[in-house]
Amino acid sequence: MASQRTSIKQKLMAAIMGTSITVLVLTCAVFIIYEVVTFRRNIVRGLTTRAEIIAANSTAALAFENKEDATEVLSALRRDPRMVVACLYDKDGRLFAKYPPATMPETIPTFPEEQGYRFQRDYFVVFHPVIHEERRLGTLYLESDLSALSERYRLYAVLVLTVIATAILLSFALSAWLQRRIAGPISNLADTARGISEHKDYSLRAKKQSEDEIGQLTDSFNDMLGQIQLRDSSLRSNEARTRAILESALDCIITMDHEGKIVEFNPAAEKMFGYKRSEAVGAALADLVIPPSLREPHRAGLARFHATGQAPVLGKRLEMTGMRADGSEFPVELAITRIVQEGPPMFTGFIRDITQRKRAEQEIRQLNAELEQRVIERTAQLKAANKELEAFSYSVSHDLRAPLRAVDGFSQAVLEDFGPQLPEEGRRYLQTIRTGAQQMGELIDDLLAFSRLSRQPLNKQRVDVDELVRLAWEELKNGQPEGRRVEFRQDPLPPCEGDPSLLKQVWVNLLSNALKYTSKRNPATIEVGVVAAGTDGGGPSGPGPSARAAATYFVRDNGAGFDMQYAGKLFGVFQRLHRAEDYEGTGVGLAIVQRVVHRHGGRVWAEAAVDRGATFYFTLKERNKP
Amino acid sequence: MSETNAVEILLVEDNPNDVELALRALRKSNLTNRIHVARDGAEAIEFIFCEGPHATRKIENGPRVILLDLKLPKVDGLEVLKRIKSDPRTKTIPVVVLTSSKEQKDVVESYQLGTNSYIVKPVSFEQFVQAVQQLGLYWMLLNQPPKG
Numbered sequence: 001m002a003s004q005r006t007s008i009k010q011k012l013m014a015a016i017m018g019t020s021i022t023v024l025v026l027t028c029a030v031f032i033i034y035e036v037v038t039f040r041r042n043i044v045r046g047l048t049t050r051a052e053i054i055a056a057n058s059t060a061a062l063a064f065e066n067k068e069d070a071t072e073v074l075s076a077l078r079r080d081p082r083m084v085v086a087c088l089y090d091k092d093g094r095l096f097a098k099y100p101p102a103t104m105p106e107t108i109p110t111f112p113e114e115q116g117y118r119f120q121r122d123y124f125v126v127f128h129p130v131i132h133e134e135r136r137l138g139t140l141y142l143e144s145d146l147s148a149l150s151e152r153y154r155l156y157a158v159l160v161l162t163v164i165a166t167a168i169l170l171s172f173a174l175s176a177w178l179q180r181r182i183a184g185p186i187s188n189l190a191d192t193a194r195g196i197s198e199h200k201d202y203s204l205r206a207k208k209q210s211e212d213e214i215g216q217l218t219d220s221f222n223d224m225l226g227q228i229q230l231r232d233s234s235l236r237s238n239e240a241r242t243r244a245i246l247e248s249a250l251d252c253i254i255t256m257d258h259e260g261k262i263v264e265f266n267p268a269a270e271k272m273f274g275y276k277r278s279e280a281v282g283a284a285l286a287d288l289v290i291p292p293s294l295r296e297p298h299r300a301g302l303a304r305f306h307a308t309g310q311a312p313v314l315g316k317r318l319e320m321t322g323m324r325a326d327g328s329e330f331p332v333e334l335a336i337t338r339i340v341q342e343g344p345p346m347f348t349g350f351i352r353d354i355t356q357r358k359r360a361e362q363e364i365r366q367l368n369a370e371l372e373q374r375v376i377e378r379t380a381q382l383k384a385a386n387k388e389l390e391a392f393s394y395s396v397s398h399d400l401r402a403p404l405r406a407v408d409g410f411s412q413a414v415l416e417d418f419g420p421q422l423p424e425e426g427r428r429y430l431q432t433i434r435t436g437a438q439q440m441g442e443l444i445d446d447l448l449a450f451s452r453l454s455r456q457p458l459n460k461q462r463v464d465v466d467e468l469v470r471l472a473w474e475e476l477k478n479g480q481p482e483g484r485r486v487e488f489r490q491d492p493l494p495p496c497e498g499d500p501s502l503l504k505q506v507w508v509n510l511l512s513n514a515l516k517y518t519s520k521r522n523p524a525t526i527e528v529g530v531v532a533a534g535t536d537g538g539g540p541s542g543p544g545p546s547a548r549a550a551a552t553y554f555v556r557d558n559g560a561g562f563d564m565q566y567a568g569k570l571f572g573v574f575q576r577l578h579r580a581e582d583y584e585g586t587g588v589g590l591a592i593v594q595r596v597v598h599r600h601g602g603r604v605w606a607e608a609a610v611d612r613g614a615t616f617y618f619t620l621k622e623r624n625k626p
Numbered sequence: 627m628s629e630t631n632a633v634e635i636l637l638v639e640d641n642p643n644d645v646e647l648a649l650r651a652l653r654k655s656n657l658t659n660r661i662h663v664a665r666d667g668a669e670a671i672e673f674i675f676c677e678g679p680h681a682t683r684k685i686e687n688g689p690r691v692i693l694l695d696l697k698l699p700k701v702d703g704l705e706v707l708k709r710i711k712s713d714p715r716t717k718t719i720p721v722v723v724l725t726s727s728k729e730q731k732d733v734v735e736s737y738q739l740g741t742n743s744y745i746v747k748p749v750s751f752e753q754f755v756q757a758v759q760q761l762g763l764y765w766m767l768l769n770q771p772p773k774g
Contacts, residue, residue, distance in 0.1 A: 394729060398697045401726045401749055406643035409751040413650060434750075441749030448728065 008183045016175035017168060024167045028160040039152060043124055044117055047144050050077075051128035055140045058088055058130050062096065062137040070097035077142075084123060085143040091136055112139035122146050185214045189221060202229035252351045256285045258344035260302050272353055274325030291323040311347075314338055322351065331358045386455065393451050400444050408437040443574075446588035450573060453595050458499045460600075465493040465553070468500065469528055472507040476515060485522055486515070491529035494551045496620050502596045503620075509589040510555040510616050516583055517559030517614065527556040531617065550602070556615040561608040570606055593618070634660040636689040638670040638706065639724075640698050647751065648693070648724075651758040662689065667701025670694070671709055674716055685715055693761075694741075696725040696732055704735055711740035722761050 006014075054073060061069035070088050077083040077099055087098040089112040098108060117126040123143050130138045185208075192206040202225055208218045246253055246266040252273070255264035265280035273280075273289050280288060286295045305311045313336050322332040333354045339346040411430045419427060469490060480486065496503075511526065518524030531552040562570070562577045569575040571594035574587040593616075597604040601621030608614030635657065639645045645663055652661065664670035672678040674692070676685050692710065696703035703723065710716045722743040723736045736744050745757050 394697075394727065398726045401747070402641050402644060404749045405647065405726075405747060405751070405754065406641075408749055409643070409647040409650070409754065412751040413647075438750050445728070452730075 008186055009179045012179050012183050013172070013175040016178065017171045020167050020171040021164065024164050025160075028156075028163065032156050032160065035152070035156065036149075039149060040119070043144065043146075043149070044126075047124060047126050047142055048117065048128070050080075051126045051140050051142050054086070054142070055128050055130040058097075058140065059132040059137055062088065062090060062130055063132060065090070065096075067097050071099070071101060073097075074099035075101075082145045082148060083142065084145045085141075087141045088130070089139045089141065091138050093139070096138060109141065112141060119146070181210070182214065185209045185218060189214075189218060193221075196225070202232050252353075253348060254280075254285065254289070254351065255339070255346055255348045257346050258302075258306070260285050260299070262288065263346065264348070269351070272324075272351070273322065289322055291321050291329050294321060311336075311338065314347075319354070322353075330355050333357075389451070390455065393448055396444060396448065401441060404437045404441050404444075408434050408441075411437070443586050443588075446586045447573075450588050450592055450595065453502070453592060453599075456502075458502070458599060460497055460499055462495055463498050463500050463503055464495050465503075466490075466495075468504055469493060469507050469511075472504055472511055476508065476511050480515065484519075485524065486518070487523050487525045489525070489527045489529075491527075493528070493530060493553060496551060498600050498620055499596075502599070506593050506596050506618070507555075509593050513589055513616075514555055514557035514559060514614075516585065517561075517578075518557050519583070520560070521558055525558045527554075529554055529556075550619045550621055552617055552619045554615050554617045556613065558613040561610050561612050561614045562606075563610050564608060567606060567608070571604065634688060634690045636662050636664060636670065636673060636692045638664045638667070638692065638694045638698065638703065640665055640695065644695070644747070647754065648758060651751075651755040654755055655759040660688075666699040667703065667706045669700075670698075670706050671701060674706075674710060674719075675713070689719065692719055692721045693724045694721055696723060696727055696736070704732075704739060707736065707739045707741055724761075 054076070057073045057076075058070055061067070061073060074086050074088065074097055077086050083099070085099065085103055085107060087103075087108050088096040090096045093111050095105065095108065098105075113127045115127055115129050117124065122145065124146055125144075126140075126142045128140045128142070129136050130140055185206075188209070189206045192204055196202060196204050205222050205225060206218045208215050208222075246264065249266055249268055252269035252271075253264065253266040254262060254269050257263050262280050262283055262285050265275070265277045267277075269275075269280070270277055275288060286298045290298050301311065301313060315337070316335070318334045318336075320332060320334055321329050323329050331354050333352045335350045337348045337350070339348055411434045414422075415427060415430050422430070473488060473490070477486070477488075511528075514526045515524070518526065531554060560578065560583070566577050569577065571590045572587075573591040575591075576585065576587040578585075594604050597618045597620065602619045604616065604618040606614055606616045635652070637645065637648055639648060645665075649661065649663075662673060664673055670692075673680050673683070674685075674689075676683045694703050694706060698706070703725070707721060707723070710719060710721060717740070720742040721740075722745060723732075723741045724745050724747060725732065726747045728746050733744055743761060745761060748754050748757065
């Protein structure tokens with residue numbers, strides 16, 4: 001555990017120093033062991049060789065039992081300060097000579113051993129036989145001081161310690177340098193990383209100090225930092241945008257997590273619901289803004305979403321009720337969106353207060369209802385008026401004619417019963433009374449026919465105008481007096497849409513008008529046709545017919561015509577442009593024509609000049625075809 | 627006019643002028659015999675069904691034809707027509723609606739209720755005389771009512 005916390009610097013230093021010291025210690029140990037072994041072998045070899053030489057030199061002395069010579073030989077060892085004791089034993093093992101001569105006999109082994117050497121505590125001892133001609137003459141004993149060896153050991157120890165001390169110093173210096181070169185950039189990197197994680201400042205960069213792996217690491221680290229900074233800034237600007245939208249949205253925006261807790265509550269929501277954002281966030285949506293009656297369905301919907309993953313309310317425009325902080329309820333329009341993200345889903349609701357709209361809708365509904373009521377009332381009034389009109393017509397039809405019948409009937413009775421007693425003048429007056437009564441009867445009939453025209457429903461269908469005009473002309477022609485010359489020309493007439501019986505009345509009236517006003521012409525000419533499309537004269541009463549692709553029919557005669565100055569009066573009821581004694585009539589015929597044409601959405605007009613004939617034009621509106 | 631005598635023509639008409647003119651027209655056609663005039667719908671019903679002042683009259687004694695105006699006080703002509711045509715004892719009596727109304731509605735309704743003819747009273751007296759003469763001849767002379 002402790003080693004995991006030590007810094008790279010320390011680890012590096014420990015590694016370098018540990019390694020170098022271990023290697024040094026091992027090397028020194030091997031060297032020392034080797035040196036000691038070699039040294040001891042050299043000592044053995046040197047002493048053995050010396051023992052052989054002295055043994056060889058001592059043969060004569062031993063052979064002749066000349067102790068002085070033997071001592072002389074041994075004294076040659078003086079030169080070597082390490083030689084401590086040397087002695088010769090004779091063949092029987094008795095001490096024969098010794099070196100130094102003053103040596104105490106106690107320090108010398110009593111009996112020689114067989115050939116051999118051994119290391120004693122501070123000494124090295126050799127027993128070497130003295131042989132001459134394969135006869136053993138005695139034994140040589142040498143004892144060498146091993147203080148040289150100790151000196152060596154001391155020397156080695158000093159050396160090793162010096163080396164190790166130097167090595168530690170060197171490796172410390174090395175590791176310090178390495179640490180600066182290797183661990184420095186790493187800890188710099190580590191410091192940068194710590195600084196970033198502590199201050200969230202992604203603009204910091206690690207300083208690159210070399211081109212090695214650490215340099216690459218630093219580059220990669222800085223690259224990563226760059227990318228993080230980029231993402232961080234785009235995230236921030238994104239968030240700023242989102243925040244700006246949230247803050248400035250007119251609609252209230254509330255986000256709720258999968259448990260139904262509010263995680264976002266924008267200023268519009270604060271204003272609309274009367275809660276502060278700090279109060280709302282973390283609270284359960286259902287308890288805050290949903291009226292108690294709707295909380296259960298809300299929870300059920302959420303539960304269903306958790307169970308099945310289905311949320312039918314998503315992506316729709318809903319209308320429901322919201323609740324303010326003061327408990328008051330108001331109508332809202334709501335759209336819920338699911339936020340797709342990692343982890344549990346969230347839902348964002350966009351809510352709009354539609355109180356105004358609802359009120360407006362209510363007002364419109366009310367207005368509509370009032371309007372409808374008014375239409376119903378007006379219709380009822382119209383119906384009543386129509387009924388009154390009908391009753392009026394009925395009454396006119398009955399009651400106005402009854403007195404006329406009396407006038408006419410009793411005038412006739414007077415003429416029949418008392419005619420002979422009356423002067424001529426009186427009979428003429430009575431006749432005039434009867435004519436007046438009968439004319440008034442006709443007027444009443446025409447007036448009733450005219451009023452019936454407005455009440456009668458239109459029975460529109462395809463009408464063969466060619467055939468219709470032919471039939472009308474046949475009927476009228478038969479009613480003309482014998483001997484009258486009339487030239488009638490009928491161009492091919494296109495069919496139209498309309499009520500056949502009403503249209504027949506139009507044609508009959510126009511044609512009978514033409515016949516009437518040409519009664520003083522010989523021959524009379526009457527022409528029926530259609531104005532070619534686009535060449536329609538337009539007529540005096542305004543621009544050309546507004547009806548689309550409708551034929552303009554005309555009836556032209558060479559009759560009395562009229563002054564265009566009075567054209568405006570032409571189609572009025574009871575309007576006449578000629579005196580009754582010139583041309584009889586009630587002045588209802590053209591009024592009927594205009595009424596029928598207008599009821600078909602068409603237009604009628606005339607062109608004429610006094611004594612130069614008249615042309616009556618009319619169009620019917622084509623039924624609008626898709 | 628005796629209650630016991632069979633009445634041949636019942637004229638239902640409220641307007642005295644029209645009554646007089648009608649009688650004059652009938653007289654011109656020599657159809658003055660046994661004409662009874664009812665001045666409103668209620669009177670006509672009492673006469674036809676022998677009620678009230680006419681309780682002593684026998685229902686099987688006619689009339690042979692009824693000339694009926696539509697616009698009548700108390701009970702209107704169409705109602706009278708309906709009563710006549712829905713009673714098995716009277717429904718075989720020919721009824722001629724004689725009115726000044728040219729209204730399509732009146733014509734259609736009258737025929738639906740079972741009138742035998744519909745005549746519009748013209749303003750001109752000559753035409754009126756002609757119409758009355760024609761219907762009088764037709765119903766009185768040519769048309770034989772079923773026996774019983």
